[in-house]
Amino acid sequence: MSQARLSDHVYAQIVDIIKSDDLEVGARLPAEARLAEMFGVSRAIVREALMRLASDGITEARRGAGSFVKSRPSDRLSMFMPSTELPTTLGSYEVRFVLETEAARLAATRRTVQEMAYVEEGMEMLRAALLSSEPAHVEDMELHRRIAEATGNPAFLIAFDALHGDVDKIMRAGVDISRSRPPDVIATMLREHEQIVAAIRAQDPEGAALAMRWHLWEGRRRLMP
């Protein structure tokens, strides 16, 4: 889906209304039918956008009453979301340093045999993808998710998945750039992942945390030519 859907536009426009009208938490939004009229779309499209706003915690719908502001989107968030041109690498790396380092540490401590097998499988998939000429960013993402999952705490995966968009772009760029460099760059990337997995396998929390932190640091450095 290369073209944005109308409901994406409506989502952004409703966020704009909340901000431009300076609506406080608890304030009532215009009715669905009214919004549809304002934006020149059908009510079904408005509902789709509102459903996502509600799911994102920004609004809350009460049957018979209307939709209400539940929490205000931040100014920076709204600036961040519609624009894909902003340099986002520094942003998510900073969060990933603390989040994924801790996740690796906990994964090394808590992983079950099954979770370890899942991580190992993800490692194999990533290896195969990196050594092929196919895209490998999905496999890269998947391994990181499996490590977060091996913490045994779904909140780590939730927080990590919230950064999915940025992390996906970073990983795609990371793989592409590494492929445009001498072959040992890919081998280095692969080894970094292996070192993380090995520390988790060995149930070495400090080793896993350090390996993850190193990988993220090096991954970031690889993006700056």
Add this chain to the structure above:
Amino acid sequence: MSQARLSDHVYAQIVDIIKSDDLEVGARLPAEARLAEMFGVSRAIVREALMRLASDGITEARRGAGSFVKSRPSDRLSMFMPSTELPTTLGSYEVRFVLETEAARLAATRRTVQEMAYVEEGMEMLRAALLSSEPAHVEDMELHRRIAEATGNPAFLIAFDALHGDVDKIMRAGVDISRSRPPDVIATMLREHEQIVAAIRAQDPEGAALAMRWHLWEGRRRLMP
């Protein structure tokens, strides 16, 4: 909205299909019309659920082709989401220890005058709410968001907002429980927030990080009577 909507049920059921059919990334889901028939709902409801699945990065819709698995929801995530009875406090607290501690540290380092004013305003709103008999969990959430915002890095807010559902429940419970205790418990909660804000105001990163960590630790303890 105390009752779950049909689209919430359909969301969970589609996740179940992905898991029970062991659909890999790239696998095609049944068509919207087919899903509507399977679940005994209208197609509009299926679309609403699919829109959220796509927004959550789990599926991807291609016009004319169908909806495809984009990333697999983790087993734990799907167990976590439909059930509200699981003890979720340990989960998000663990992530919040690393995420919000780092956010407080960075907020103390980087906050602008305007961001500080925003944080102070949030503090006043929380004080007023806690000293009234009205709900205060929204204000509690808002202050924490403003601190994440003051890091100057939207990724912190994105990750924090991903835990919105759990954190909201925790904060609501935290306020309710504190109100059922002697009055000094509310005062303590208030002072903890003030200490975080004071350290950020004073541009004391280590102080802010410690105060936040202490607050989260105490907040967690208050939930265990």
Add this chain to the structure above:
DNA sequence: CTCTATAATCTGTCTAACAGATTTTAAGCC
């Protein structure tokens, strides 16, 4: 076997109607 055209299938959007919930308004009573 390959290419082209057509048919079938699919998502995206619109319209209209109805059900159930909430809010507003109006009327009646004290």
Add this chain to the structure above:
DNA sequence: GGCTTAAAATCTGTTAGACAGATTATAGAG
């Protein structure tokens, strides 16, 4: 004037059907 009650208006949640544009599958011709 204030309070209560009932009716009307308004709202979200859902269903159903139609059509547009995109993709996939199939059939026929060379």
